[in-house]
Amino acid sequence: MNGHLDAYQSxxxxxxxxxxxxxxxxxxxxxxxxxxxxxxxxxxxxxAVPGDLAGYCQMLGDDAxxxxxxxxxxxxxxxxxxxxxALANIALDLLGQARALLAxxxxxxxxxRDEDALAFWRDQAQFRNxxxxxxxxxxxxxxAVARLLVFSSWRFAIMRRLRNSTDxxxxxxxxxxxxxxxxxxDYAVRWTLRxxxxxxxxxxxxxxxxxxxxxxxxxLFRTSELERRLIQVGVAIDPSxxxxxxxxxxxxxxxxxxxxxxxxxxxGTLAGRGGRQGVHTEALGHLLAEMQSLARQHPGxxx
Amino acid sequence: xxxxxxxxxxxxxxxxxxxxxxxxRIEPRDWMPAAYRATLIRQIAQHAHSEIIGMQPEGNWLxxxxxxxxxxxxLAKVQDEAGHGLYLYxxxxxxxxxxxxxxxxxxxxxxxxxxxxxxxxxSYADIGVxxxxxxxxxxxxxxxxxxxxxGPYARAMVRIxxxxxxxxxxxxxxxxxxxxxTDEQRxxxxxxxxxxxxxxxxxxxxxxxxxxxxxxxxxxxxxxxTNDELRQRFVDMTVPQAAALGVTLPDPALxxxxxxxxxxxxxxxxxxxxxxxxxxxxxNAQRLAHRRRAHxxxxxxREAATAYAAKQRARLxxxx
Numbered sequence: 001m002n003g004h005l006d007a008y009q010s011x012x013x014x015x016x017x018x019x020x021x022x023x024x025x026x027x028x029x030x031x032x033x034x035x036x037x038x039x040x041x042x043x044x045x046x047x048a049v050p051g052d053l054a055g056y057c058q059m060l061g062d063d064a065x066x067x068x069x070x071x072x073x074x075x076x077x078x079x080x081x082x083x084x085x086a087l088a089n090i091a092l093d094l095l096g097q098a099r100a101l102l103a104x105x106x107x108x109x110x111x112x113r114d115e116d117a118l119a120f121w122r123d124q125a126q127f128r129n130x131x132x133x134x135x136x137x138x139x140x141x142x143x144a145v146a147r148l149l150v151f152s153s154w155r156f157a158i159m160r161r162l163r164n165s166t167d168x169x170x171x172x173x174x175x176x177x178x179x180x181x182x183x184x185x186d187y188a189v190r191w192t193l194r195x196x197x198x199x200x201x202x203x204x205x206x207x208x209x210x211x212x213x214x215x216x217x218x219x220l221f222r223t224s225e226l227e228r229r230l231i232q233v234g235v236a237i238d239p240s241x242x243x244x245x246x247x248x249x250x251x252x253x254x255x256x257x258x259x260x261x262x263x264x265x266x267x268g269t270l271a272g273r274g275g276r277q278g279v280h281t282e283a284l285g286h287l288l289a290e291m292q293s294l295a296r297q298h299p300g301x302x303x
Numbered sequence: 304x305x306x307x308x309x310x311x312x313x314x315x316x317x318x319x320x321x322x323x324x325x326x327x328r329i330e331p332r333d334w335m336p337a338a339y340r341a342t343l344i345r346q347i348a349q350h351a352h353s354e355i356i357g358m359q360p361e362g363n364w365l366x367x368x369x370x371x372x373x374x375x376x377x378l379a380k381v382q383d384e385a386g387h388g389l390y391l392y393x394x395x396x397x398x399x400x401x402x403x404x405x406x407x408x409x410x411x412x413x414x415x416x417x418x419x420x421x422x423x424x425x426s427y428a429d430i431g432v433x434x435x436x437x438x439x440x441x442x443x444x445x446x447x448x449x450x451x452x453x454g455p456y457a458r459a460m461v462r463i464x465x466x467x468x469x470x471x472x473x474x475x476x477x478x479x480x481x482x483x484x485t486d487e488q489r490x491x492x493x494x495x496x497x498x499x500x501x502x503x504x505x506x507x508x509x510x511x512x513x514x515x516x517x518x519x520x521x522x523x524x525x526x527x528x529t530n531d532e533l534r535q536r537f538v539d540m541t542v543p544q545a546a547a548l549g550v551t552l553p554d555p556a557l558x559x560x561x562x563x564x565x566x567x568x569x570x571x572x573x574x575x576x577x578x579x580x581x582x583x584x585x586x587n588a589q590r591l592a593h594r595r596r597a598h599x600x601x602x603x604x605r606e607a608a609t610a611y612a613a614k615q616r617a618r619l620x621x622x623x
Contacts (some may be wrong), residue, residue: 096375
């Protein structure tokens with residue numbers, strides 16, 4: 001009981017006695033804010049071109065940043081409180097992955113750009129994420145689940161392989177991300193089962209959501225030239241190698257959920273270019289307009 | 304009621320009074336007066352609703368947070384609020400009412416939430432000010448609830464208060480950063496404080512002379528301090544913090560009273576308070592409509608989960 005009174009006292013006796021406890025810095029682990037991991041400042045692995053490594057970090061980081069943004073749109077809109085907590089948690093994990101990867105990308109690029117410079121001051125054509133990450137679900141829960149099911153199954157397969165990357169920062173992110181994505185995938189699988197095998201309405205909506213997401217699956221397994229170069233030096237992995245594993249997971253889940261794998265045409269490239277080359281869907285411009293607006297109204301400001 | 308039943312009832316009531324008098328906890332299985340139960344349900348539910356509705360003004364800036372660090376902090380905070388809502392609804396459920404019913408009461412306007420969330424969040428400074436002033440006021444109200452006579456509520460409040468005090472410091476830290484930032488940021492900070500100061504003082508409720516429920520709640524050990532005592536404590540705690548930020552609190556009557564060893568301060572606009580409470584605040588309709596929409600849009604999802612669980616049970620029973 002006295003402990004609670006003390007807690008109150010400590011709030012009342014603030015500024016002049018205990019300034020440091022108020023103006024705390026960046027190591028606030030209890031809210032998922034971590035100190036800059038040391039790996040971010042480690043040297044570029046032998047044989048890797050710094051520009052390529054920076055680009056690869058942006059690809060992996062942008063996937064997480066943009067998809068996490070979409071997931072965070074659910075805050076205060078989820079169907080149940082448990083889903084509020086879970087979806088915010090997933091968004092936080094993805095944001096954490098994005099921050100570490102963008103920070104690494106900015107460091108190896110050597111042009112003085114930090115995570116915020118990359119997130120808030122690049123235009124659409126400089127983003128390197130896959131289209132799946134940026135798709136709007138228009139707050140249709142089935143659509144959010146379908147996107148998360150595919151995204152987390154794929155990213156889990158990618159990150160599991162990247163634990164052995166020769167880039168120490170990517171390898172470190174991959175270890176943590178693997179655990180996080182295993183949970184994200186489990187969450188998506190559980191909801192795919194409930195919605196697919198729930199009511200007639202939920203079955204219909206889940207199938208429609210899969211049909212809407214599926215055209216963007218093919219891009220996930222396309223290997224860019226940049227990735228090919230980094231595979232040679234052990235930094236990157238080949239996304240096409242994850243196809244069998246990801247397909248097997250999705251087939252198993254869809255079958256158990258009484259859903260069918262959509263037979264739809266894959267979205268094509270534009271002169272061979274897609275998200276990895278900065279060619280996006282129309283949705284990304286709107287997402288960035290919102291995400292970047294405040295930061296851009298105050299150039300040079302610190303927040 | 305027979306004579307023996309009556310004796311038993313008196314004994315239960317005497318037990319309850321003894322527990323309260325000894326400053327011990329009432330637990331869910333203990334006998335309690337119907338009015339005590341009803342008061343707690345109302346208060347805990349209102350608190351839970353406030354956590355959930357309170358996600359909206361912050362959610363308004365989540366997608367526009369100006370740095371990834373600020374986005375992380377805000378997202379974690381909003382997630383904590385959903386978690387607080389969960390514990391509080393669970394605490395209310397120990398009194399024999401379920402969350403579905405409480406949600407129904409919220410979205411049909413039969414139960415209230417803190418009137419502070421009927422004000423809009425208009426700039427990013429508001430995110431910091433909500434942490435500093437609104438969470439600060441909430442902490443003043445809530446820390447004494449850690450000693451509330453009802454066990455499940457008191458225990459939920461211990462964890463909630465720890466997290467709230469963390470949020471308050473994060474809010475203050477954002478404001479301190481802005482105070483040391485550009486002229487635009489400093490102006491944004493002052494403008495936000497100007498809008499939130501009086502509504503924050505109103506969070507403690509009407510003056511003691513107009514607070515009919517306070518006495519009974521204090522006698523039952525649900526409440527530990529009067530509205531005016533808590534308001535005074537909040538003002539005294541906040542004034543030096545405002546000085547550290549270099550902001551002016553918008554109250555010309557605010558000054559240190561040497562004799563009382565406390566600050567004198569002006570009277571909030573109680574007509575505005577009454578209007579906001581009765582539904583005519585800037586955002587009442589918007590907040591409730593948002594909550595109702597989210598709930599209704601989720602109905603098919605909840606039905607699917609229920610149907611799936613029933614099918615799973617039937618399958619397991621079939622196997623057995």
